[in-house]
Amino acid sequence: xxxxxxxxxxxxxxxxxxxxxxxxxxxxxxxxxxxxxxxxxxxxxxxxxxxxxxxxxxxxxxxxxxxxxxxxxxxxxxxxxxxxxxxxxxxxxxxxxxxxxxxxxxxxxxxxxxxxxxxxxxxxxxxxxxxxxxxxxxxxxxxxxxxxxxxxxxxxxxxxxxxxxxxxxx
Numbered sequence: 001x002x003x004x005x006x007x008x009x010x011x012x013x014x015x016x017x018x019x020x021x022x023x024x025x026x027x028x029x030x031x032x033x034x035x036x037x038x039x040x041x042x043x044x045x046x047x048x049x050x051x052x053x054x055x056x057x058x059x060x061x062x063x064x065x066x067x068x069x070x071x072x073x074x075x076x077x078x079x080x081x082x083x084x085x086x087x088x089x090x091x092x093x094x095x096x097x098x099x100x101x102x103x104x105x106x107x108x109x110x111x112x113x114x115x116x117x118x119x120x121x122x123x124x125x126x127x128x129x130x131x132x133x134x135x136x137x138x139x140x141x142x143x144x145x146x147x148x149x150x151x152x153x154x155x156x157x158x159x160x161x162x163x164x165x166x167x168x169x170x
């Protein structure tokens with residue numbers, strides 16, 4: 001027999017026992033072991049909600065189909081609860097990270113639009129990728145150069161122009 005309390009359906013112990021082909025005493029045992037927690041009426045009658053029935057189906061599946069004893073069922077149910085909490089925490093963390101990333105991109109775009117020197121993030125990454133040389137000289141592997149390295153670059157450019165001109169004339 002189903003009873004309605006605050007919009008939800010609740011089932012009495014006799015109806016649940018008949019539906020799942022178990023003895024009412026087994027349901028009482030599951031409650032004593034802490035595996036089920038049905039609500040109670042003012043007259044102390046047990047009322048099982050849909051969530052309780054889902055939990056009962058899990059318990060029966062573990063015991064009947066997999067042969068797990070009640071101690072094992074308790075461990076499995078506790079682990080499932082912990083995993084569900086952890087999943088919820090991961091989901092909350094991911095939502096926070098997404099929000100912060102979106103906010104960070106907005107801040108970045110705002111800073112770029114008000115910067116004195118306009119530059120895209122890819123330009124900034126490229127210029128630092130090869131490693132910058134100090135003020136004393138030499139270019140890093142394809143990177144920025146120091147003060148004397150700039151003169152070297154100009155000489156290389158002049159040589160490239162001269163060699164290109166000599167190739168055209170030949």
